[in-house]
Amino acid sequence: MGAQAKVIPDQDQYVEIRPGLFRCTTILTFGFVALPIATFLIKGNPIPGEPEAHEWLMVDAGAPPHTENILKNVKEVLKHPKDTLKYICITHAHLDHTGASIALLDQYPGCKVVAHPEEKPFLCDGKSFKSCVGDTWVFTIMKHLSAPSKIRIPEDKMLLLREGEEWEYSHVVKVIETHGHTPGSISFIHVSSRCIMIGDASKNHMFISKEPHLTYPLAPGTCHMGNAIKSLDKIISLKEQVDTILPAHDYNPEGITIAELQELRTSDPR
Numbered sequence: 001m002g003a004q005a006k007v008i009p010d011q012d013q014y015v016e017i018r019p020g021l022f023r024c025t026t027i028l029t030f031g032f033v034a035l036p037i038a039t040f041l042i043k044g045n046p047i048p049g050e051p052e053a054h055e056w057l058m059v060d061a062g063a064p065p066h067t068e069n070i071l072k073n074v075k076e077v078l079k080h081p082k083d084t085l086k087y088i089c090i091t092h093a094h095l096d097h098t099g100a101s102i103a104l105l106d107q108y109p110g111c112k113v114v115a116h117p118e119e120k121p122f123l124c125d126g127k128s129f130k131s132c133v134g135d136t137w138v139f140t141i142m143k144h145l146s147a148p149s150k151i152r153i154p155e156d157k158m159l160l161l162r163e164g165e166e167w168e169y170s171h172v173v174k175v176i177e178t179h180g181h182t183p184g185s186i187s188f189i190h191v192s193s194r195c196i197m198i199g200d201a202s203k204n205h206m207f208i209s210k211e212p213h214l215t216y217p218l219a220p221g222t223c224h225m226g227n228a229i230k231s232l233d234k235i236i237s238l239k240e241q242v243d244t245i246l247p248a249h250d251y252n253p254e255g256i257t258i259a260e261l262q263e264l265r266t267s268d269p270r
Contacts, residue, residue: 018190118179189242
């Protein structure tokens with residue numbers, strides 16, 4: 001599949017998929033593999049006395065090769081003179097989710113990065129995931145190919161949050177701990193749309209096949225598969241709060257449902 005082939009409506013542009021929730025998907029190609037990588041923009045709080053929201057939140061920051069496109073695409077949404085990016089909410093510290101973060105912080109000086117405390121060493125200190133103790137032989141072998149991240153987010157630009165902790169956007173976005181893929185993997189519920197952005201907790205991509213295929217997180221990059229599976233069950237348990245699951249790697253423009261994730265767990269219980 002060519003890198004330029006448009007296969008989803010939000011490819012290389014932010015599209016409002018729910019009121020106040022925008023998604024942009026860029027395609028990272030290497031060899032015969034094409035990997036969709038989604039980032040999200042969320043309308044924040046209106047400025048007092050004005051009807052429109054000018055503060056925005058972002059979920060994940062894409063891969064480094066897409067930095068210029070991400071900056072351009074964000075600017076096309078945040079085009080009002082008062083618009084600003086307030087927070088970048090990082091599901092986990094893998095490079096395909098943090099790639100444009102430094103450039104975005106430079107572009108929006110008042111912005112901060114939201115992440116779980118257990119991701120801080122990977123985001124701020126350049127710690128490699130090879131330091132993690134895994135529970136599968138695949139990760140135990142493959143982790144040695146992991147290099148220290150070149151991303152260095154300044155500590156004063158970090159807002160470290162655990163599930164249940166209040167912050168100024170708790171009424172807009174809820175933090176859900178979905179550890180396993182990395183030690184501090186988290187997901188974000190957009191409260192008003194009942195959508196949850198889960199990073200790599202599950203994937204719904206094609207790789208070489210022609211149809212989206214829902215899978216567990218890939219073993220080579222998943223630090224602790226046992227915890228990752230528990231996190232899938234936790235996501236399923238959120239059905240009173242969530243209607244739509246939005247993985248970071250997904251060729252299905254509608255996302256997936258709780259029922260589809262439950263079907264994966266039933267058909268492949270592990």
